[in-house]
Amino acid sequence: MTGGIVVGGWEFVWAAYGLTFVALGAYGASLALRLRALGEHSREERGAREARDDGIGPASVGSIPSPARAERRSAEEEQ
Amino acid sequence: MSAPLRARDRASGPAEARPAAPRGVAATRPRGKPSAGPAAQLLAAFRKDLLLSWRSRAQAMAVVVFGATALLLLSFAVGPDAASLRRFAGGFLWVALLFSSTLALAESFRAEGEQKALEGLLLLAASPVSLFYGKALANWLQLLLVGIGLLPILVVLYDPDLSRMPALAGLLALGSAALSAPGTLYAGMASQVRAQQVLLPLLLFPLVVPVLLAAVKASSLLLLGDPMGQAGAWALLLAAFNGIYWPLCGLLFSTVIEE
């Protein structure tokens, strides 16, 4: 065969497909994780607010230990 | 302090002792006419911005010096080869003008931003559209002057064909207009946030790629020879860009500065 024909090049094909699917997959995974974290935080908040409104004495103060709450709050700040 | 005033009031008759406000209002408004029409507002805005530029003309001079420095640095990037320098003269002129434009455009909103004058103008029932076009026209003039100010440096450093300078000035007019319309819109946004120096070029530069391409191509053809007469077609592209963006940016400006 004369010149002008590209020989081989499978590594470029894998690179193109790999980059595309890995990038899109990573993006999708990050979205799912961030949504789950935000969903958890708002659910926990709603729970804490309901407990407060019910007027349950000890539950209205520090029902959820503060280190966990601080941890969840910092996770939400990272979004 | 108040005693002599009261004496004056007592001296004048009851017919003249009316409160000052109605007289003042009647004096400022032409009788029977509503507030000034859009054309008059535009002219007023244009005059205001020209006046502001004139008052800070030291800054305007500094912008020209900045552009000249950019031209010098670009020539260092190429080296002292006269032939290459002549080839790139058109390109470098427009890159230097583009860089200078970010300074000039940001400057045009600085005075209003510092003095919170923009809200005041809007409260006086000035239409944002007229404000935009007045400012954009003033910016156009300023960019054109910067470009013309760069021409002597261009001549000295890059040794272009002198007979083409008038045509190049015409291209500068078209190109600076194309930079001014979206530039004024984006400068209006950038002036209201903290990261303004970065935001204006970040938004403006990708947008004006066609302007850069067309202006550089046309300038190079003018300076180096145009056997197929294509420079006119590139100038037409510049005119088309102007034709699209001057109306569009004017329409959108009101959403950018309302509170």
Next chain:
Amino acid sequence: MAFDVLPQPSPRAPRVAAALLAASAALLAVGSYIGLFVAPPEHYMGEVQRIMYVHVPTAWNAMLALTFAFVSALFVLFKQDWRWDARLEAWLEIGVILSFLLCAQGSIWAKPTWGVWWDWDPRLTTTAVLCFAFVGILALRRFVEDPVKRATWSAVATIVAYVDVPIVYFSVKWWNSLHQTQSTPQTVASSMVTPLRINAFGVLFLMAGLAILRSQLARRKLAAELAPPLPESNRLEPTGGVA
């Protein structure tokens, strides 16, 4: 007043998104398998041509994403509804990602074909300019703190940038036509259309699913920003319950 309804997350959305993503995974698996192993290699370009089966679908969907961003921007300005701002944010981000991938794929294709990483092809160069333009708009959204300004300004910038797309394409094509003869192939043989179409729908569903998720995320962030949750102040109150 405009922008007055707080955006609520939609309960059905995650399920719809999951369905779309599952469908897209299946389509892309099938399409890529056919493209990589079943379709014949092209005469001149050999195996490298198989990149087209992921490059062309990415190209179509990148333009589609940016078009959806443009439509969302128009709705933001006319309807002044937070949900459209959330959609705008989603389509801007997805459009940027797809445009960037397009440029990367084009680069990977160009190196074995033309020997250079960038061949100034008009469509790819336009995509690169677009990528920069829309990244700038994403940066604008980061720098503006007032949500209403962020929504209207990014909508304005999206409209301005989208109108520029044909102008950029035309000017780059013309600018390049004087020098360049090569360009990416336009005609596709019939045996190659099938994997192309399958992958095109695959990326379309993928994009739609991602956009739904991203828009839901944007809605929640907006809601938290516009009506921040009450601070937990009970630690200072006496433990006797409500007064």
